[in-house]
Amino acid sequence: MAVLEQKVVGMTGDEAVAYAIKQVEPDIVAAYPITPQTIIVERFSEYVADGLVKTEFVAVESEHSALSACVGAAATGARAFTATAAQGLALMWEILYIASSLRLPIVMAIVNRALSAPINIHADHSDTMGARDSGWIQLYCENSQEAYDTCIQAWRIAEHPEVRLPVMVCLDGFVLSHTLEDIRTLPDDAVKRFIGKPPEVRVKVEVPVEGGTEIVDAPYKLDPWAPVPLTMGTFAMYDCYFEYKRQQEEGMKAALRVIEEVGREYGELSGRYYGLVHPYRLEDADVAIVGVGSSMGTASVAVDELREEGYRVGLLRIRCFRPFPVDRVREALKNVKAVAVMDRAMSFGGPGGPLFMDMVAAFYGGAHRPLMANFIYGLGGRDISVADFKQVVKTVYGDLEAGAVREPMRYVGLRG
Amino acid sequence: MSSARLKLKDVLAKEDLLYPGHRACAGCVAASVFRMVLKATRGPTVAISATGCLEVATSILPYTSWKIPWIHNAFENAAATAAGIEAAFKAMKKKGLIDEIPDVIVFAGDGGTYDIGFQALSGALERGHDFLYVLYDNEAYMNTGIQRSGGTPRFAWTTTSPAGEVIPGKLEWKKPIAHIVAEHRAPYTATASPSEPMDLINKVRRGLEAEGPAFIHVICPCPRGWRFPTNLGIKVAELAVKTCFFPLWEATCEDGEIRYRLTGTSLAIAKKPDLKLPVEEYLKLQGRFSHLFKPERREELIKEIQAAVDAEWNYVLKRAGLA
Amino acid sequence: MASEGMPFPPSWREAPMGGAAYKPSTLLRTGTWRLGLKPVVDEEKCTGCGWCHIYCPDGAANLVDGKAKINYEYCKGCGICAEQCPAGAISMVKE
Numbered sequence: 001m002a003v004l005e006q007k008v009v010g011m012t013g014d015e016a017v018a019y020a021i022k023q024v025e026p027d028i029v030a031a032y033p034i035t036p037q038t039i040i041v042e043r044f045s046e047y048v049a050d051g052l053v054k055t056e057f058v059a060v061e062s063e064h065s066a067l068s069a070c071v072g073a074a075a076t077g078a079r080a081f082t083a084t085a086a087q088g089l090a091l092m093w094e095i096l097y098i099a100s101s102l103r104l105p106i107v108m109a110i111v112n113r114a115l116s117a118p119i120n121i122h123a124d125h126s127d128t129m130g131a132r133d134s135g136w137i138q139l140y141c142e143n144s145q146e147a148y149d150t151c152i153q154a155w156r157i158a159e160h161p162e163v164r165l166p167v168m169v170c171l172d173g174f175v176l177s178h179t180l181e182d183i184r185t186l187p188d189d190a191v192k193r194f195i196g197k198p199p200e201v202r203v204k205v206e207v208p209v210e211g212g213t214e215i216v217d218a219p220y221k222l223d224p225w226a227p228v229p230l231t232m233g234t235f236a237m238y239d240c241y242f243e244y245k246r247q248q249e250e251g252m253k254a255a256l257r258v259i260e261e262v263g264r265e266y267g268e269l270s271g272r273y274y275g276l277v278h279p280y281r282l283e284d285a286d287v288a289i290v291g292v293g294s295s296m297g298t299a300s301v302a303v304d305e306l307r308e309e310g311y312r313v314g315l316l317r318i319r320c321f322r323p324f325p326v327d328r329v330r331e332a333l334k335n336v337k338a339v340a341v342m343d344r345a346m347s348f349g350g351p352g353g354p355l356f357m358d359m360v361a362a363f364y365g366g367a368h369r370p371l372m373a374n375f376i377y378g379l380g381g382r383d384i385s386v387a388d389f390k391q392v393v394k395t396v397y398g399d400l401e402a403g404a405v406r407e408p409m410r411y412v413g414l415r416g
Numbered sequence: 417m418s419s420a421r422l423k424l425k426d427v428l429a430k431e432d433l434l435y436p437g438h439r440a441c442a443g444c445v446a447a448s449v450f451r452m453v454l455k456a457t458r459g460p461t462v463a464i465s466a467t468g469c470l471e472v473a474t475s476i477l478p479y480t481s482w483k484i485p486w487i488h489n490a491f492e493n494a495a496a497t498a499a500g501i502e503a504a505f506k507a508m509k510k511k512g513l514i515d516e517i518p519d520v521i522v523f524a525g526d527g528g529t530y531d532i533g534f535q536a537l538s539g540a541l542e543r544g545h546d547f548l549y550v551l552y553d554n555e556a557y558m559n560t561g562i563q564r565s566g567g568t569p570r571f572a573w574t575t576t577s578p579a580g581e582v583i584p585g586k587l588e589w590k591k592p593i594a595h596i597v598a599e600h601r602a603p604y605t606a607t608a609s610p611s612e613p614m615d616l617i618n619k620v621r622r623g624l625e626a627e628g629p630a631f632i633h634v635i636c637p638c639p640r641g642w643r644f645p646t647n648l649g650i651k652v653a654e655l656a657v658k659t660c661f662f663p664l665w666e667a668t669c670e671d672g673e674i675r676y677r678l679t680g681t682s683l684a685i686a687k688k689p690d691l692k693l694p695v696e697e698y699l700k701l702q703g704r705f706s707h708l709f710k711p712e713r714r715e716e717l718i719k720e721i722q723a724a725v726d727a728e729w730n731y732v733l734k735r736a737g738l739a
Numbered sequence: 740m741a742s743e744g745m746p747f748p749p750s751w752r753e754a755p756m757g758g759a760a761y762k763p764s765t766l767l768r769t770g771t772w773r774l775g776l777k778p779v780v781d782e783e784k785c786t787g788c789g790w791c792h793i794y795c796p797d798g799a800a801n802l803v804d805g806k807a808k809i810n811y812e813y814c815k816g817c818g819i820c821a822e823q824c825p826a827g828a829i830s831m832v833k834e
Contacts, residue, residue: 027507030500054510056503061539065496068489068536072464072500075487078507080500094490103757164756203755206762208435213763220756222485222501224460224518231480231760233488235472243751244758428789428802436798436813437764442772443817447796455793478746479767480760613793639817647818647831650794 003271006184013144013176014039016183017083017109017169020151022047023191026107027078030058030069034088035121036173037111041083063088067095067108074104075232077221079155079198082106085173086113086127093131099166100135101248102232103220105158105198106166108136109151112293112344113173114380122381123172125293128321129345129354135248137167137255138322140292142278144181146319147171149272152186155195156262162254164201172294174381186270194269205230252323259320276325278317279332281307285314287396288333288370290359291342292318295377295384299342302389313393318355326362338371338400340392344378352409371396373405377412388412422618427455431483438481439473443646445653446470446552446636449610450523453550453632454484456620460518462486462501466494466528469559470552492532494524495540495549502545519624520547526567527557530591534566541600541629548623548630551593554638562641566591569661570724571717572704574641579707584717589724594633598667598674604630606666606679611654615680619666626668635662643703655698657681658691660729665736676735686738695725769797773816776831780807784828791820791829 011019018040021029031041048057060066063084070080084092089110099106110128114120128138137157141147147169154167171177186194201220205228206213218228236244260275267273280300282288289299296317306313316332318325333339343353350357356374363369373396377384392412399405433454440447450470463486465471471488474481489497498520505517524533529551537549556574557563564574569590573579577586598605604626608616616634623630637652639645644652656662657680664682668675678686685691696718699705708714733739746762748754755761778800785807791800792807799814800807807829809820821829 027511028500028503030503054507056507056510058499058503059543060496060499061535061542065493065499065536065539068493068496069500069503071489072487072497073504074500076462076501076504076508078504080504095493098489101757201756203757203759204761205755205759208763208765213766218759220759222462222487224462224485225514226485229483229485231475231482231486232757234475234477234480234758234760235488236477236758240477240747240754243747243754246751247754247756250752424789424793428792432798434798435764436810437767437769438797439767439769440796442796442815443819444796448794448819451796451798452793474764475760477758478755478760478762479764480762481764482760610794613790645818646816647822649796649817649819650823 004186004190004269006186006270008182009185010180011144011183012039012178012180013147013171014111014178015043016144016148017151017171018043019185020148021081022053023186023188024079024152024155024195025053026055026081028056028058028069028073029081030060030066030073031082032060032063032066032084032088034063034085036113036177037083037085037109039177040109063091064095067092067099070106071095071099071102071104074106075102075222077198077219077223080106081108083109083111085111086115089127089131090115096131096134096136101244103164103251104166105155105164107151107154107158108166108168110168110170111173111177112170120380121173123175124379124381125345128168128170132322132354135165136322137165138170139167139320140170140318141176142294142297142317144171144176145183145272147176148183148185149266149270149274152191152194153262153266153274157255157258159198160254160258161199161201163251163258165248165251165255170293175294184270190269194266256323256325274319275328276320277328277332278319280315280317282314282316282332282336284312285335286312286337287340287393287400288314288316288336289340289342289389289393290316290318290355292321292355293344295342295344298384298386299389302386302393305386306390306393311393324358324362329359329362330366333370334368336370338373338396340396341372341374343374343376346376346379371399371405373399374409375412376409382413384412422456422614422621424614427617430455433457433483434474435481435483437479439476440470441640443639443649445610445638445649446554449552449634449636452610452613452616453521453620456617456624457519458621458624460516462518462520464489464494464498464501464520464522466524466533467491468525468528469554470523472559491528493536494522494528494533495536498522498547499540499543499545502547522547522549524549524551525558526551526553526555526565530566530593538600541597541602544628546628548620548632551631551633552636553633554636554641556641558638558641567593571708571721573707574704584707584714594631597631598669601669601672601674602631603628603669604666607633607662607664609635609653609657609662609664611650611657612664612680615664641704643706644701648701652701655693655701659693659695659698659725660685661695661698661725663729663732665732676732678732678736678738686733686736695722768812770812770814773814773834775834776816776818777811777814777834778809778818778821778829779832780809781828782806784826786826788825790823790825794819794823
């Protein structure tokens with residue numbers, strides 16, 4: 001099948017997300033504004049006001065209610081979308097766990113922003129990294145084109161019957177959300193065809209009948225016309241809770257496979273292939289930069305410049321952070337001797353940043369264990385330049401020569 | 417304003433939409449109220465519960481007592497969850513996927529309504545979603561052990577407002593939740609008591625028929641938390657109404673104008689004030705007020721409660737144009 | 740607590756998705772909760788008004804052939820029906 005003809009539209013990251021969601025046309029969008037996500041909500045409201053979408057826009061009174069409304073809607077089998085950042089995501093925290101545990105395929109765009117205090121509206125990953133245990137699939141985008149593309153793929157991933165988990169599509173605040181980019185957009189009908197109808201999932205329920213009970217197959221949704229009414233959001237004692245958590249994990253495992261499948265299918269349509277990880281010039285690299293998000297674009301320029309200078313360096317951008325793609329990461333870095341793990345968030349008091357801890361765990365127990373050096377950068381929107389990345393790589397070369405990582409955690413661009 | 421339509425025989429013929437075998441306490445009036453409310457459904461219905469007594473009692477895995485689709489999300493977001501469900505069905509209807517929009521009923525306790533659930537309720541009211549919110553008010557956070565809520569009446573004993581040597585129970589007044597909802601210009605707001613089931617059932621039906629948000633505040637005496645024998649739940653509710661501690665009224669809002677009218681025994685009392693009993697008749701049945709009577713009678717506190725009840729009664733009379 | 744032994748499937752794989760409930764509570768005979776007293780209907784006094792059915796928290800009082808009939812499998816013995824019966828046809832009696 002040939003790659004589709006795509007219209008190029010100049011849009012910011014927020015606008016690209018809003019546009020993608022317009023093409024998806026979910027049943028409801030329930031959202032509360034927070035910088036730097038506001039443009040998504042505003043642009044979508046305009047589509048609604050102009051009658052361009054049949055989506056019900058619910059202008060909820062808080063982010064907690066935004067996700068709660070999405071849970072209610074998704075429970076009826078409807079497609080539900082929301083978007084938020086930082087404090088909004090933090091406010092939704094308890095509902096994140098409920099959404100994933102109820103196996104609801106909600107899609108949420110997170111415009112990555114630093115968590116207060118001090119209040120800061122700029123890009124860092126403390127918000128979504130703080131939610132990494134919540135059972136949501138987390139995909140980090142390098143640019144607004146990817147944000148557009150991922151907002152379309154997310155539905156196929158979330159709704160896959162073996163996955164049935166909600167998806168966070170992450171894009172850096174201001175850097176992507178408010179910066180204009182040329183976005184190649186698919187035609188409306190191609191998007192609708194790609195996402196299709198949500199596949200139905202069923203559960204076996206025992207119901208009373210004359211003289212006893214019988215087991216019936218019921219669709220997993222709130223449907224007053226279904227022959228069997230479903231009860232969702234139940235109470236579990238210690239005798240059965242554990243099993244549901246194990247089941248959720250199985251959804252995450254399936255997601256590793258499904259994300260790659262969907263990324264491939266999308267590539268055939270658009271010419272842009274997506275996977276769990278995006279390696280760059282790693283084939284013969286001694287040192288690799290590993291990280292998530294938009295700064296990996298900057299890092300790739302540093303990689304090219306360092307290559308010109310004779311360094312054998314490469315980059316591994318991790319696109320899918322949850323589930324963590326252990327096999328793909330090990331494969332990509334199998335010949336690398338030392339890794340600069342870039343964390344745009346901290347885990348206070350931890351043995352490293354969130355990505356660093358996952359990287360070290362991923363390699364523990366494997367035959368090949370490159371040196372891992374942790375670099376904390378970009379908190380609260382602190383900029384990171386090509387020169388900064390080059391310095392990071394040279395520092396890691398120093399560690400390689402010394403035979404050990406000389407400092408467990410380093411900070412890039414910090415005063416003092 | 418439509419008059420009562422459902423008769424007892426209609427109600428007796430309607431199947432129960434709550435299975436027996438649920439884990440509510442013996443004598444739980446909230447369970448009776450749920451059964452009464454569900455007798456008033458008129459077609460496809462979806463229910464949402466906030467965390468609380470009847471949520472837990474009807475959904476302990478693997479068992480359910482619900483014969484209609486039901487979801488529990490969290491404690492403070494029943495109204496927000498209902499908003500999402502209502503919006504989803506609206507969207508489905510717009511897209512031609514369904515022919516009619518089901519009735520959406522929220523069942524939430526005083527915990528999930530007066531306090532932690534207040535924001536979500538207020539937001540859903542402001543946005544005008546078409547749903548019915550049933551507040552089953554047992555006047556404390558009963559499920560977690562009888563802790564005080566914004567709905568606990570003044571001087572009631574609870575585990576976080578105990579009647580001690582120095583402080584005689586909860587010092588704050590009961591939040592006037594139904595009036596607050598009416599002031600949101602909700603199309604239909606009402607108070608109801610399980611001691612007048614047909615009044616309650618018809619109010620539920622009118623609430624379902626109203627286009628937009630409807631709210632019914634139901635008093636639910638709790639034998640465990642209010643400390644009275646399990647067989648007296650309905651009697652206690654009856655006295656709440658007869659002493660005007662809990663007046664029965666409904667308020668509609670059309671064209672921005674809020675109109676109150678009294679119903680049931682409260683209307684009878686308005687017409688014949690002699691019928692009004694002293695609030696003491698209500699208080700003395702309940703162990704949670706026993707410190708007002710023993711070891712010594714606290715006359716000044718009882719008088720305070722009576723004065724507040726009278727003030728509220730006069731307010732309601734005035735709103736209903738019967739002062 | 741459950742009247743029917745171990746109600747869960749042997750493996751986590753078989754647990755119905757998302758914790759959806761999968762058995763009706765009718766399988767739980769709450770009649771075992773009674774503490775020695777049960778309501779008994781005097782059919783001669785019973786007028787078949789149906790109020791006991793309305794008031795019962797557990798739906799354990801039903802009209803059968805025009806007379807109140809208590810479902811002892813679910814009746815928790817609270818006594819509300821006896822208290823409310825307008826005809827005084829129900830009394831709480833030692834089991």
